[in-house]
Amino acid sequence: MVAMKVFPTTRNSIAFFSVTIVMAVLVMGLEGYIFARYEDETHKYDMQDSTSSRAIPTYFSLVIFAEIFGLLVAWDSLRLKNTIQVIGLCLYHLALMVYAIIQIDQIKEALGPDLINDHDVWGNGSSLSIEPWLIIIPVVIGCSIVLLCYYSYRLYEEFGWTIYKHIGADLAMHRHYMAFQIFIALLKFDFIFFVGFTIQFIVITLNVTDPEFGLTIAVIPITILGLLFTSWALRNEKMWGMYITLTYFLCAMAYFLFKLIRMYSGPKKSLYGSAKRPLVTFAILTLALLIASIVNASICMRNFGKGLKNYVHQRRVGTSPSSPEMLMDRWISSTDHKSPVSLRVQLD
Template sequence: MYLPNSTYTWAFLITTCFQAAISIALESYVFARFQLSLAAGHATTPTSKTIPTYLTIFIFGFLYQLVLVYDSLRLKNTIQVIGLCLYNLGMLIYAAIQYDQIKSAIETLQSTGYIQASKDVWHDVQPYLVAAPIIIAIFTLILSFIAWKLYDEFAWTIYKHISADLRMKRRFLTFQIYIALLKFDFFFFLGFTVQFLVIVTGLADVEKWLTVAAVPVTILILLFSAFWTRREYKPGMILTIFLFFCGLAYFIFKLARMYQPSHEQFYMPVRKNLTSFAVITIVLVVLTIINACVCTNNFDKGLKPHILKRKIGGDEEEKANMTELPDLKHGPASNRMTID
């Protein structure tokens, strides 16, 4: 449970927790209000599943962010801290799109009798859906300022423990970016897949089951890609890069499919949200492929000792994290650890 004892470290953690608490409370109210307004006796339709799915992913997004925040601060990972600010921006976009999507879903459900005629759901939830992106925007600015201050603190730690070798610093920076990208890839891929499987209908059985199978396969790929990078195992990285290209082709295909006249009716209830997730995921996969190639090129150039698992030593808690750095300057006897 170790965190660096720094004012800005705790400020970043507390600010993120505060944002998550407010956002989850808003989304939980919208979710509860919608569920209580549903009329009894109706079968589930793709449109009726959109609002619970949107809100569930939104809530999971903030819980996952808290995990990444703790991980970033514990490892003093400047790249991941910056990435979390961009992640927050992605959640802001999602909240803004969610407003229109939920409005359309409620109007459709009211016109078909799925929502009780006496319930004015949209009037009740509209202020909360307006407040959500505004609150996230404010917290994004606050987190960006704190991240800027943390960058100065964590950069000094890197300087002390990676020596003044600029080439080694660049290699380590590339490794940091790559590991951070893998963590963000997980959320956006999972968010896209869950919405796709729960809401989209009219799919061929083969396409549906391939999508289901892709979830555990993708998680394994992300885990092994981090493992192979730490161990500088080139055959594994070549396989990973190939699979990333396959994933890129899949998301481009699904993005095009959503706008084909012959298939677009299946995606209408969730097309805007799926488009945002697909575009962000495509950008992340392209960046991941680029960094994977650069990391592979950096193998056997002296970075491996800095990223292998080590212990802090003494009675302190053991840490086995892929990007903690030993103080090589003072030799193996020193067990001082630093950052991701």
């Protein structure tokens, strides 16, 4: 009997998901508390509207959104028994930890020396100080990463047998399927970094009369449509579609390089201020993901016509495409074709 499980059921998968949930709850709770304190101080002392003060609420929101996204990907990875996404989540949270560390200096700079020195809202021993809470966030993420890495190793062993049952003993097919999994995982992480960078950029520039503002807004729907099209082209082995995808990735690289150059040269470089650091961090990480996506797309294209498409197009038995457990696949993949990893084989 073939059955599909919506939630993790094994000890290692439950432990992995539990660590992810606890980390997300703690980080979101801390971010919410610090944001409330920050808003209270900025309104109480009538802080001047600046690039930094505008961007700070965006940083809080992005971390919270990133944790929610991490929860969805963790659930999706365990549901599909996707080892690549499980490992990718460890790297993803490592990047999030770096961002949380950068956030400390960003908020300190946004508050300004007068507010910090005169009103005990930073780290001067006051019970209202927010610096200790900001430091706790990367510590929580770092400790969680250690546990996630351990359970990722255990899940790698556990999921290996499941993949073997679906693909068989063909080593070449295993390599093809591994490349497919890597590319699908990259698309999901491309999404969060694309959107994260764009949202920050929009908030920081905040000039609706500038033509670049509208173009930056347009990047978000273009990103979503481009990633969905890429997933469709890959699953259906459309060579022409993958060539469009490669062009799309190259254009995206040019876009991010252009934004990086604008931040360090030209008449608008002073506009970014201290917000430049998180923007540069996101841009560099996104460029790295784009390079990895281009390389992996080329590998997947070489694997077209070698039989993998039959495995990719296997459908779940007794599962409606509109059922709740299919939501993540519908978000990043074609609604007509599902990954074979989603099959769960059970002996009744």
